[in-house]
Amino acid sequence: MTDREWVANAIRVLEADANRSADTHLHVFPLPASWGIDLYLKDESVHPTGSLKHRLARSLLLYGLVNGNISADTVLIEASSGSTAVSEAYFARMLGLEFVTVVPRKTSREKVELIEFYGGRCHFVDTPSAIYTEAERLAAECHGYYLDQFTYAERATDWRGNNNIAESVFEQMRLERYPVPEWIVVGAGTGGTSATFGRYIRYRRYETRLAVVDPENSSFFGAWETGALDYATGMPSRIEGIGRPRCEPSFLPHVIDDMFVVPDAASMAAIRVLRERTGHWAGGSTGTNLWGAFTVIERMLRAGQRGSVVTLLCDGGERYQHTYYDDAWLTENGLHTAEYIAAMENFLSTGRLSG
Template identity: 30%
Template sequence: MTDIEARTVAGVFDSVVEAIGNTPLVRLNRLTAGIAATVYVKLEYLNPGASVKDRAARAMLLAAEVSGELAPGGTVIEATSGNTGVGLAAIAAAKGYRTIVVVPDKVSAEKIALLRAHGAEVHVTPGGRPVDHPEHLRSVALRLAAEIPGAWFAGQYDNPANPAAHRATTGPEIWAQTGGGVTHFVAGVGTGGTITGTGEFLKEVSGGAVQVIGADPDSSVYGGGDGRAWYIESVGHYLHPETAEDLWPESYHPAVVDRLERVPDVTSLTTLHRLAREEGLLLGGSSGTAVAVALRVARELSVEDVVVVLAPDSGRSYLSKYFDDEWLGRLGFPLLSAVTEPIVADLLGDPEQAQRPRVVPSGVTVDVARELLGDAPVLPVVLQRVAGGVPVVAELLGTVVAETLAAAPGADLVTQHLGPPLPVIGTTEPLARAVARLGDHRGPVLVAHHGRAVALIQDDRLRAAVAAANGSTVHAEVAG
């Protein structure tokens, strides 16, 4: 055994770069009640940068040094949902490089804080932009790379070092940790590097016996969804309605994946909450997606089967979102805390059966918008390809007002005459809190359930319900 190998075994490293990898497998026990198969979670948040993306970041950066694309004193640039940027920033800090990271505005505040903590310059771009738009995060990153002397664009989506990192490390680790007993590997698909590289290794070493299953958000294009937005970060493939050509990442090799399973946001979130409370594992959003699929797959298997599911990062990067009742409630997701007071859903009955609100799709003309408005004074405008479907709260662009459209040229796009978006409240949040957030707003309010707009309700109905609830409480106290 060499000196380097001996120090690796002992957990002694010359720099953070060498400390990446060799993350543990932890067996699920309570969530697998009634399941015969064994399910292990690979805890990638125990990498130095707290995510699986450390592996790809190291491989891409070292390959760029070898090729000469990244020279001493150079600048590392990446477009990312956060984790790859954190990995690159940490490694770059250890090696003396400058780092610039471009992220979309839906990224959690914790990730942005982590990037800045490592000294990275963070550029936040607007969400909801097609790939070729100048404000799309990749366009911004490429522009910066072209303008800055000595800059290197990592390009994780198409960089072959991304899947290669997992062929060299993640796959061999899982095979060794299970003693070659792994039968099913489950991972989310974002850039595709993790599932591609790990899956290729496991299939090769097992003679094709290991099944590789991809976990995907319900509306992601990878699994056959329509590409609408979702709320779980760092997984899936979004398709903007104005995208001319849907290009998939070169890091993703679909032939490696035996099947893709789609998961609604609400299932990912409830799985996350159960993992924290029943297994002691505080994991990130895409981990909830992957574990939900792993449990679904494991229910079909026997006691001889071993499922390994990769958990990309920690829930500590999402405390302001997935583990925050205010964020959950605003969007109509299940809360962490029990609520005894009236909630918004009490006014609707079953939210799943609520009549969907009429909406105006973003690509229509003023003439079409007038027809869609009918006798309604105002309707929300949403980013979508067709008029049907359930609008995603994350993709609300604004409103159209009948009075405004009356004087607008009929051939104009409706997006040229937008008013401000309607306020949104969630079915699961307390009525009093929802009304307090409305402030001085008067008129229609959108109601969200599981991140989708399910109803339009007038503010006066909400205010009356709160007043009635307060009156009942006072009456009960007086009577007592």
């Protein structure tokens, strides 16, 4: 098989995987009927690798293949906090390629085990900000290809459609009471998801607004607020999958309509409220999204608006049994959820989340 033939077959294999997987579900979160507002959660946990990053990983590998950077003997290298690496390991094994990811040592044990389950190898660093240079070093050392999710996320996904997550949401909303959402609420890990939604909304000329929620210590909010794309806190996020110590190249602040910071304890509280109210067991980034969705819904209620809001269920809670769902871990990390659970219970009965 020639190199060109191998690449063509690899692309076919990745496309076949996408074709086999039915689109992800759009769940309704129960809100009081009198509000005239509908909240939906796009459930990305049902992908074969269990998270939103399944879409990104496929796009990153396709991007490398069509650009001539991946061949039959290429070693794939990544810098990842977990879920992207899980999905990339899955696709690398599918193509028969070696995969190594540089991972902060604090990454959950469940994610490390999943990466290894799919045949990937974890290369640990003690300082989260060191993942970039270490990934570059490893790629140069083995003449491999650095997938570099933080740079290529926004360009590897076709924002015009082709079944990206934005097109999927709007197609699924087509028969709903309010088919064009008032708000889409997402977090930022690479910035790729917010870039895809923001571009697609503008391309299709929807009036939908995009809100991005950022966890504590992350740099994205500071970059959006100041316009400084080199903004950096140098501090790691406790919410795996979102929040970064520096503003990443894939983050596009100008496609975002509003942005705000969500306390980490609120994210932890929100996943408990989600599980109690819906039975869905999700990771911390989903909690950040849900608190953000409640925030924009409170604004809508105050303004007398009706309509729909869509956010993401990013991954399943089983990956965080020993962290986010462990009361001892929460206490050890100073995350006290009672105040925020009470605020959300009050919101779901009165429509008031704050004050």
